Amino acid sequence: MTSVRQGGTGPRLIVHLPCAWDTSATYGPGDTVFGLREGEKCILEVAGVNNGRVFIDDVEVSQGEHGRYEWTAAFFAGRVQIVVTSSDASEAEYFASVGPSSEKVADEQFNAMVGEIQKFRASLLLGSSSAALAFDDSPGRNKLDSLVGLARLRLYAPGFLREVWEICRAPHRSLLQAERRVSLARVKRLHPLALREPLIAAAVAGQTSESPSLELLHVATSTAVQTFDTPSNRALKALVTRLAAQVSTLLDTVVQGGLGGELQEEESRRPRREHFLRHLLKETKVLLTREPFCSVSRLETSAASLTQISAQPAYSRAYRHGTRALLRGVEGARTLDHLHVSPTWGVYETWCFVHILSKLAERLDHFGWKAIRHGVVSAAESYELELSSGIRIEAHFQANFTAGAPPAKRVGWSLSRFRIPDIVIVVQSAARLDFLVLDAKYRSKRDNVLEAMESAHIYHDSLRVRQQKPNFSVLLLPAEADVPHLDADSFLFEHEVGTISQFSPGEPGVERCVDLIADWAMRDAP
Structure with missing residues (x-):
């Protein structure tokens, strides 16, 4: 069974999707293939072109049996470019719209994540994956x-x-006034200023002993010439x-x-x-x-x-x-240009940080987050919140914990190798300096969670602010995890490591996480 999607003239792209391998849809140049999700394979065929080659995001896809091309979308979501070239060097462009994995977040949840990051600062979405999303072109950090x-x-x-x-082929040109000397014989009307030249004045007044040839007398005249300048x-x-x-x-x-x-x-x-x-x-x-x-x-x-x-x-x-x-530029409210974005797990990590800033401000009823350049650690993004109780909260995204003793003006360091946790929250007051670590993991299957817990243990054991270890080291998971005991509050408070599942838009994990951070931060507040 084959359906035809009308597009521009040129090669036809025949697509088999995993939801229905026994059917296909045919697309013309400029068309968009819908129905594909990250991690899924599709099969492509090209019709109407000699010696065709297929490129997806500039990477050539090898031709397999029966002239088919197999391609699997990796961990990204957005619009992907497909180009078919022929032996005469002509090219036809198509697109594939890749959705997020339905096992992790729903489409509306992923779109909500993207929208929240764009509102906070669109450049945080940029990356080098094969997928592209729409951006504005207003100035912004990039x-x-x-x-x-x-x-x-x-x-x-x-x-x-x-x-x-x-x-x-037809450039703009203008007329330029230029001066040149021509013989008096070619002049129909003599400008009075020409009489300032003695020979001409004498000839006109008949005061010369010999009659001069008009061809030998030259006078300056103004003329218009065309110019491209x-x-x-x-x-x-x-x-x-x-x-x-x-x-x-x-x-x-x-x-x-x-x-x-x-x-x-x-x-x-x-x-x-x-x-x-x-x-x-x-x-x-x-x-x-x-x-x-x-x-x-x-x-x-x-x-x-x-x-x-x-x-x-x-x-x-x-x-x-x-x-x-x-x-x-990439900032602004309007969507204009499609630019490459981070993989889906990178979008999730970024959203976790942006969303925690927003929800923690709501929970503490204090909306004064301000960007800082210097905190207890260096990071890709750093913000602080000054509370009236004398407590200062720092939030760091992709924080750098250097190996060995902390560098100058930093108090964060690692007992072992260089570490970069996703999110670090630091609380400072006259009486305390504490911190916790949150690491966003996009996969929630049992084996994936158990493997990811290794990073939670490593961060808990190796990271230090001065001589203080993290109060908690927690994994954030977008869906309900397959390891329930790691998700229990009792496990987290006993071992100081664990998971917070269903941390995604509209899900209960968000409130649980924000409550944990707020209660911990305000523990000694008057």
Whole structure:
């Protein structure tokens, strides 16, 4: 049984999903495949193309038996790009919408996590997985600047360069007043200022002894000539030059393996990304040798150039796409561009931290969390809350506990090797300095939980703030765990390690965790 989804012209992508292996759906270029979840395998076939190759997030998928391609979505959720290339170098683009594992969180819960992180700060969602989510382009802090830059180039640079080529076929030009000398015989009307030249004045007044040839007498005259050296062309050349510089920088980063993420995955994506960037760089260099750019005297973006650009639809459209290709921002309320995000477990870890900040503020009726650069430990994200009772709470995400004695201005350290727990909560007052550790684990099956408990024990035994060990070391699990005794409060209070299951949007684990932290933090409050 085969159903056909209408899309653009080009190769047809035939997809078999695990929910119904005996059926298939056919998609055209630009279509999106729905129904796939993380950890699930699908089978792809390509029709209508010779010597086709399939790339998923720049990684080539090997062709198996009967011309089929097998692909398994890893631990990520979002939109994944599928590209089919043919022997004539043409490409067709498709997408797959991958949902989170239903064994861990429901779709609405995962979407709620993403929405809460975006509201807190969207850049915390960025990552190097194959999945992409929609982001705005407003300025904001961003640790994956190169990966965002590459994504924006892919979204907008090809269209920008196509529009610039169209402009080169009929570029803007203006008339420039230029002065030149012509023979008096070619002048129909003589300007009074020309009489300042003695020979011409004498000839006109008949005061010369010999009648001079009018061809030998020259006079300066003003004339209009066409030029491409206009404000709009200067600004457009400046934009193309900036694009070329950014492409060159990103090409070096890709070649050196500096985009971030797993080295093996980055290396598998490198050939296709490098080919794309080299092609862009070659095209921009060729453009800069063509008119109107080779006649432009200088690079300049001014009020006059932007005014000229806004008045010309072709220039305005190209300039808009060119500036979008260079943007690095990811914040804002609107959803515009699809950028790579963290794996689902990374999204879960981040949400746990953001949600604890929010719910703990509600529980303590104090909403004054402020970002700090220096706490008892260094971390990717650090915040503090000053309470009127004299208690100060620090919350750290991805905290760094260095091996051996603590570094200067830090009091957190590890007895053994370097450790990075997900969440560390520190409570300080005149009489105490205590901390607890929360480690988010995205899997809740029995074997996974028992294996993950190793990190809870290690953190409890090895981490120190001054000479104090953690009061608790707890695993946060999104679903109900298969190991009930580890989830009991009595077990946690007796052994100072354990789990808090069902820590996900709308589930009881959130309240249990926040109550635990709040009661512990306010233990000695007056």
